[in-house]
Amino acid sequence: MKYFFKTNLLVLVVIVFWGCGESEPIQTDLQKLETIAVGPLFEGVNTATVEFDIQKILPTGVKKEQLTEVRIKGIQLSLVNTEAPTPNSFTVLLASPNTSMKECGFLKEESIKINNYKVSLAEEQEFLVEILQDKMQTLVIDFNLEGDWYDDLSVTAAIDWELKIKN
Amino acid sequence: MKKFKILAIIFVGLFLLTSMVGDSEDADKLVGVWEPSNKKIKVKIDKISGKYYGKIVWLREPIDPVTGKPKTDKNNPDESLKDVPLKGFRMLKDFVYSGNGEWSEGTIYDPQNGSTYSSVIKLKDENTLDIRGFIGLKTFGRTDVWKRLIMKNKK
Amino acid sequence: MNIKVLLFSFFLVPLLMVAQDEEDYSMYDDLEYADEGATTFASPKIIGLSPNRFINVAWDVQSPYTMNTSDTIGYLPDASWEIKESSNVNYTGGLRLNANIPIISRNNIVWQMGANYMNTNFSIDDADSSGDPILSELNRTSLSTTGLFTTVFKPLNDKQFLIFQGQADYNGNYTFTDFHSFGLTKYSAAVLWGKRPHDRLQWAIGASRTYRVGELNYVPIIMYNWTSKKEKWGTEILFPAKANGKYWMNKNSLIMFGYELEGGSYHLEGLSNNGNSFELRRGAVRPRIEWNRKLVGFFWLNAQLGTRINYGFTYDELENGKEFFRGFFGQQEIAAFSSLGTSLYGLVGISFVSL
Numbered sequence: 001m002k003y004f005f006k007t008n009l010l011v012l013v014v015i016v017f018w019g020c021g022e023s024e025p026i027q028t029d030l031q032k033l034e035t036i037a038v039g040p041l042f043e044g045v046n047t048a049t050v051e052f053d054i055q056k057i058l059p060t061g062v063k064k065e066q067l068t069e070v071r072i073k074g075i076q077l078s079l080v081n082t083e084a085p086t087p088n089s090f091t092v093l094l095a096s097p098n099t100s101m102k103e104c105g106f107l108k109e110e111s112i113k114i115n116n117y118k119v120s121l122a123e124e125q126e127f128l129v130e131i132l133q134d135k136m137q138t139l140v141i142d143f144n145l146e147g148d149w150y151d152d153l154s155v156t157a158a159i160d161w162e163l164k165i166k167n
Numbered sequence: 168m169k170k171f172k173i174l175a176i177i178f179v180g181l182f183l184l185t186s187m188v189g190d191s192e193d194a195d196k197l198v199g200v201w202e203p204s205n206k207k208i209k210v211k212i213d214k215i216s217g218k219y220y221g222k223i224v225w226l227r228e229p230i231d232p233v234t235g236k237p238k239t240d241k242n243n244p245d246e247s248l249k250d251v252p253l254k255g256f257r258m259l260k261d262f263v264y265s266g267n268g269e270w271s272e273g274t275i276y277d278p279q280n281g282s283t284y285s286s287v288i289k290l291k292d293e294n295t296l297d298i299r300g301f302i303g304l305k306t307f308g309r310t311d312v313w314k315r316l317i318m319k320n321k322k
Numbered sequence: 323m324n325i326k327v328l329l330f331s332f333f334l335v336p337l338l339m340v341a342q343d344e345e346d347y348s349m350y351d352d353l354e355y356a357d358e359g360a361t362t363f364a365s366p367k368i369i370g371l372s373p374n375r376f377i378n379v380a381w382d383v384q385s386p387y388t389m390n391t392s393d394t395i396g397y398l399p400d401a402s403w404e405i406k407e408s409s410n411v412n413y414t415g416g417l418r419l420n421a422n423i424p425i426i427s428r429n430n431i432v433w434q435m436g437a438n439y440m441n442t443n444f445s446i447d448d449a450d451s452s453g454d455p456i457l458s459e460l461n462r463t464s465l466s467t468t469g470l471f472t473t474v475f476k477p478l479n480d481k482q483f484l485i486f487q488g489q490a491d492y493n494g495n496y497t498f499t500d501f502h503s504f505g506l507t508k509y510s511a512a513v514l515w516g517k518r519p520h521d522r523l524q525w526a527i528g529a530s531r532t533y534r535v536g537e538l539n540y541v542p543i544i545m546y547n548w549t550s551k552k553e554k555w556g557t558e559i560l561f562p563a564k565a566n567g568k569y570w571m572n573k574n575s576l577i578m579f580g581y582e583l584e585g586g587s588y589h590l591e592g593l594s595n596n597g598n599s600f601e602l603r604r605g606a607v608r609p610r611i612e613w614n615r616k617l618v619g620f621f622w623l624n625a626q627l628g629t630r631i632n633y634g635f636t637y638d639e640l641e642n643g644k645e646f647f648r649g650f651f652g653q654q655e656i657a658a659f660s661s662l663g664t665s666l667y668g669l670v671g672i673s674f675v676s677l
Contacts (some may be wrong), residue, residue, distance in 0.1 A: 046225055091256070101260045105247075125246040144252070201361070204360040204363065307423075309424070311429050314360045316355060317353065318354075
């Protein structure tokens, strides 16, 4: 009987420690997403969006439900239509069906003027885990145009993720 | 009998489809440009992936009198987002159509103090919204009246 | 008809609906109302106003002080009096609860109703052995205030507004198992008319019926709420009840400095005889510094440190419990006097607020 209880206690301890296992980082490629704002577009604030699923860039055998920590290390924006007027500001947001839309970062006019399209990132990023674990994600880029553009406008975002999963 | 069953399936399907289309049309009545009662901003509400969001597209006083520069979200609790321009800022987020001219489960952000409130929207008529922001219970909140804006000479 | 064609067209319809979707943009300066614009009304708030407390729980405590009490022989209001008893008050303090709930809150009217409860316990040295009935009564029981109030803010247009406040306070040394007559409830009210010239200023003038300094009085009111352009400094004044300067250290931390008048008229059951109401009229001025700090979400801490300066601590015998108006110039007799030494006080509370 005493061995029965000791064994069960040992099993319980092992289960608890297993559950509290350390998170380990996983390697992913830079994710390139092309958002599109459907024209005609006029002077002022416009929106480009694209839907994606983070599962597609995770290594084989890794499920997005295993994600425990998510951070964006960097976002680099680029304009696809070089003839289109250059927006003077960008705000990058992420949304998913069952979470709230959240700001991830923005690009100031001063950066754009010197051709620096590296997004200034939000400090608080705890919300990203929940968004990426959802069935799909939407990348939203709000941008301010100084002139009219009668066609579609595409903005590409290259996202460098830092992802960790539970062991 | 077989033909009757097939026709019945088609009619039921068409009925369900028109209900869904009708619901979708009602939900999209929120889309457009709106003005709060204080007339200080104009907000464009659009639909992204099935939910409704509103961004500031115009400010009556776009320049901060202290800095002399375009207003930014200086009261954002996240220090790194204090320089996000208010023009283009998404102050309404995540509204879902819940039927009967109401959208719920959304939030409204007040740039004047950096607070985010739970929110519900009710369409009073085609051109009037009641937007209520609240904390926890709807009682602890306030309702504002928003009016629809359209392009000039296009009534 | 080919059934396959029918079924195919059934599924094609939603795709056709999506393909028709197009938006028509315009420069946002060129917009007009679809029918008519909403009326703009003055907001009850200004930028930088201190957090509005929906629910507040606090504890107030004073440092020891001396209480001198006269004989209960009746005096003219401006008469001099002799000290009959002088006692040390070791402890004065108690719980304060306040709830202020919006009933209607819209851009064209705000109506709030609230309730408050305040309890003050005294611990007086030698109260019983002194033989003084007043000291004994105060030491034996505690003073309670249970009140209901309502406030209406009615904007007249985008600049002008009216405020009405009404209050009913049930004050005395009762307990919740031993209530006294509700006929002793005290009623206060205030009416103001004001202007909100811009987002950082609102002012108003009005009049009130108040028990703020212990006994019934009718006084004018001046409200002046202002915040500086940089949204750091400001004032929140509701004179003569309270006046504060303020400084926002950051969006989550606010310092206020000023004073507040506190007081009321309390029925003392043990000293009331023959259908009369023996009432303590107490009033105090509390200059202080107050710190308000966000804890989490919409919960804020408020802490005050200051002095309690006695304004009045007198006693009246109300015939048949009927209130009378003495004001600043009346000559109705005062039953007895007490004077309280100045003490330090501290208050700590937690509030559920809206900004």
